Amino acid sequence: MNTTNLALNLTEIEEMYPENPIDFFRDKKLCLFKACLEKYFPGVRFGIEDFLTDLELNVMTCTNQSCCSGTFFQRNLITRAQFGAINERNLSEINKIADILLFSCNGCYNSLIRGREFLNNPDVRKKTQDILNQLKNKNNSDNYPGKYEIVDDLKLKLVHDLDFFYLIKNSVVNALKYDLKDMKVAVHYGCHYLNLSRDKDSIDEYLRPKTKLEELITLFGGNPVDYQERESCCGWGASQVVIHPKEALKITFNKLKSAENVGADFMVTPCPTCLYTLSKPEYREKMQKWYGEKLEIPTIHLNELIAILRGCEEERCITLRRKTPRIEEIFEIITQ
Amino acid sequence: MDESSNSEWNWDFYEELVDDVEENKNIIQCISCGKCVGDCPASKVSSFNVRKVIGKVLRGDKSVLKDSDIWYCYLCERCKRVCPKDNINIPLLIINLRNESFKKGYGPKYNDLRKYVEMSERFLKTGVVLDEPLGKKLPAERIDELNEICNFARIKYVFKASKSTTKSKKRKDKS
Numbered sequence: 001m002n003t004t005n006l007a008l009n010l011t012e013i014e015e016m017y018p019e020n021p022i023d024f025f026r027d028k029k030l031c032l033f034k035a036c037l038e039k040y041f042p043g044v045r046f047g048i049e050d051f052l053t054d055l056e057l058n059v060m061t062c063t064n065q066s067c068c069s070g071t072f073f074q075r076n077l078i079t080r081a082q083f084g085a086i087n088e089r090n091l092s093e094i095n096k097i098a099d100i101l102l103f104s105c106n107g108c109y110n111s112l113i114r115g116r117e118f119l120n121n122p123d124v125r126k127k128t129q130d131i132l133n134q135l136k137n138k139n140n141s142d143n144y145p146g147k148y149e150i151v152d153d154l155k156l157k158l159v160h161d162l163d164f165f166y167l168i169k170n171s172v173v174n175a176l177k178y179d180l181k182d183m184k185v186a187v188h189y190g191c192h193y194l195n196l197s198r199d200k201d202s203i204d205e206y207l208r209p210k211t212k213l214e215e216l217i218t219l220f221g222g223n224p225v226d227y228q229e230r231e232s233c234c235g236w237g238a239s240q241v242v243i244h245p246k247e248a249l250k251i252t253f254n255k256l257k258s259a260e261n262v263g264a265d266f267m268v269t270p271c272p273t274c275l276y277t278l279s280k281p282e283y284r285e286k287m288q289k290w291y292g293e294k295l296e297i298p299t300i301h302l303n304e305l306i307a308i309l310r311g312c313e314e315e316r317c318i319t320l321r322r323k324t325p326r327i328e329e330i331f332e333i334i335t336q
Numbered sequence: 337m338d339e340s341s342n343s344e345w346n347w348d349f350y351e352e353l354v355d356d357v358e359e360n361k362n363i364i365q366c367i368s369c370g371k372c373v374g375d376c377p378a379s380k381v382s383s384f385n386v387r388k389v390i391g392k393v394l395r396g397d398k399s400v401l402k403d404s405d406i407w408y409c410y411l412c413e414r415c416k417r418v419c420p421k422d423n424i425n426i427p428l429l430i431i432n433l434r435n436e437s438f439k440k441g442y443g444p445k446y447n448d449l450r451k452y453v454e455m456s457e458r459f460l461k462t463g464v465v466l467d468e469p470l471g472k473k474l475p476a477e478r479i480d481e482l483n484e485i486c487n488f489a490r491i492k493y494v495f496k497a498s499k500s501t502t503k504s505k506k507r508k509d510k511s
Contacts, residue, residue: 036465045470063472066463066482074411075452076434076443077491080357085485110413121358135481143480191412206417233377237410240378242451243444244408247381 006116008100008157010167022055022171030059031098033112035105036067037272043317044104044272047303048161050316055171064093064146070111074238080118081127085148087115088132092148095156104161104303106192106271112158117197119150160193161303162270166212169219177311178334179221183266186225186259186297187213188278190271191233213268213302220309229258234274241277246290252277253287256295266298266330268305275301279327298327308334346396353393357432362423366390372415372426384408386415386426389433401437406430407444438490449494456491 013024030052038045052059066086073083091112094101103109119125129150138144165172189210214224235241235252256278259267269275277283278299288294300308300318307317308331318327353360370387378384384405392400400406415426437443455465463474463482486492 034464034469034471036469038470039466039468042470061471063475064478066474066478067459067465069459071455071465072452072459072491074431075449076431076438077449077452077456077494078486078489082485082489086482089481089485123358131485134487135484138484143477144484145477146481191410191414195413195417197413197416233410233412233414237377237412239451240408240410244382247378247408250381251377 006113006154006158008159008163010159010163013167020170022057022168025057025100025168028058028099029097030057030100030102031094032059032061033068033094033101033103033105033108034061034065035103035108035272037276038104041272041275041301041304041319043304043307043319044275044301045303046316047301047305047307047312048102048104050312051172051175051306051310054175054310060098062090062094062097065090068108068111070107070114071239073111079127080121080124081131083111084115084118084124084128085131087112088128088150089135089146089148091154091156092151093146095151095154098156101156101158102161102164103158104270104301105273106160106190107273109158109160110192110196113196125150160270162189162193162212162216165302165306166216169216172216172306173219176220176306176309178309180217180223180309181221181333183222183330183333184225184262184264185217185222186227186262186264186267187217187230188234188255188267188269188274188299189213189231190269190274193270194231213270216302217268220305225259225262225264227258227262227264229255232258234269234271234277235283236273236277241283245286249283249287249290252283253291253293253295256287256297257293260295260297264297265333266300266326268300268302270302272301275299296326298330300327300330311335344395347394349396349398350393353429353432353436356435357428359423359425360429360432362421362425363390363393363429365421365424366394367421369420371418371420375414375418377410377412377414378408382408389430390426393429393433400433401440402442406433406437453494456495460486460491460495 013021017023032045032049049059069078069083069086072078119128132148135144136147139147194210217224232255233251234255235248237248241248267278284295304317314331318331368387372386373379376386382405389400389406409430411427413427434443458467459465460483461479463479
């Protein structure tokens with residue numbers, strides 16, 4: 001099984017629709033994978049949902065989708081086969097209703113791609129199918145409505161929001177009401193976007209630096225700044241910030257400090273988990289206590305930023321539920 | 337400098353790990369170049385050192401399971417990306433080692449995983465990790481499916497352990 005088949009082939013779409021890649025999606029059903037941390041940052045979901053709706057695309061979420069469970073696999077609380085079965089259940093449900101599955105979270109995206117990779121191991125694949133068969137055997141009961149098989153050639157294709165926005169960048173730019181007024185922006189891709197193993201399939205992909213965020217920021221009228229810790233981890237590290245907070249927040253501190261050192265006005269990321277670590281006021285306070293310096297650089301998700309630039313109501317982008325340092329100042333500067 | 341002679345190699349531990357997770361067989365290709373260590377976020381803030389971990393495994397040194405080092409890995413997959421070899425999956429090796437550590441009782445105690453107790457409970461009761469998720473909740477009949485999938489997994493033990501702890505706490509409070 002070739003796991004790259006699961007990812008949407010962006011090059012093919014660019015070749016098929018060189019003028020307007022958005023046209024590829026016109027007759028497709030698009031599903032947004034629900035990331036748990038969107039609870040804290042609803043603008044991450046609304047930012048893309050509202051935009052796709054305005055573009056008159058067919059967009060939905062799947063009621064039967066569960067969390068990706070990556071966090072439990074990473075903490076040894078479920079096996080690879082159980083992780084695989086949770087993934088296959090989600091893929092199977094979403095495959096019934098949609099053609100394209102979009103991800104606002106690096107963690108969810110990596111979970112589904114990695115869950116599929118594990119199935120290349122025949123033993124894991126058999127155990128995963130055995131678990132799914134257990135559900136099938138109980139299918140007569142009302143409590144078990146699902147029948148699941150591992151489908152090798154899924155109709156459903158997966159795409160990360162960053163790759164999607166980059167592919168349709170002209171449509172994004174055309175929809176913007178404001179620009180970034182030459183503000184200095186530090187980009188943070190996040191480990192599970194930067195370190196995708198499928199990039200090792202070709203030497204070109206492996207060596208090519210990732211620059212999509214910088215290119216988008218430039219198109220939005222901003223000034224992407226290079227900084228020493230550009231590729232470093234946010235500090236979350238599969239819950240290291242919970243288990244070993246002093247060490248993990250040192251990484252977070254170094255990252256934010258490095259961006260502040262080059263005068264970045266704010267930091268943008270395509271992952272809500274990174275955003276949570278980089279922006280949580282409690283973590284900022286701990287960093288000040290442990291490392292003696294107050295860091296004020298605001299952080300924002302790409303989807304939220306696009307929503308602000310499109311002129312969406314504050315509640316639909318950065319939301320009133322969130323009061324991180326200077327975030328409203330950035331909002332004011334962009335929308336003034 | 338971590339030096340070893342050929343006589344120190346012992347494949348028993350390696351074979352045990354490969355039996356459990358076949359992909360681990362590829363760690364034998366490690367050329368000790370150290371790119372994984374140089375790019376590792378955990379190595380910058382702790383004594384976690386991938387090259388040493390692999391060296392210990394290949395020498396059959398099971399003390400690696402008792403070391404706290406393996407619990408510092410960020411599972412960021414940077415090592416997997418920068419490794420010049422094709423199929424060495426270090427994050428998977430670390431997860432496997434942590435699993436063995438758990439089995440032998442060296443891993444973190446369930447008390448250390450208390451944050452995960454709440455998350456596990458929510459996942460098994462609602463299908464999501466955080467309460468009050470954005471949008472509609474997973475229908476009840478679908479939650480049974482998740483519980484069936486997670487049968488015999490640690491996620492259920494931490495959940496059950498938390499319930500018995502809560503009960504005994506309530507009993508204590510009453511008395």
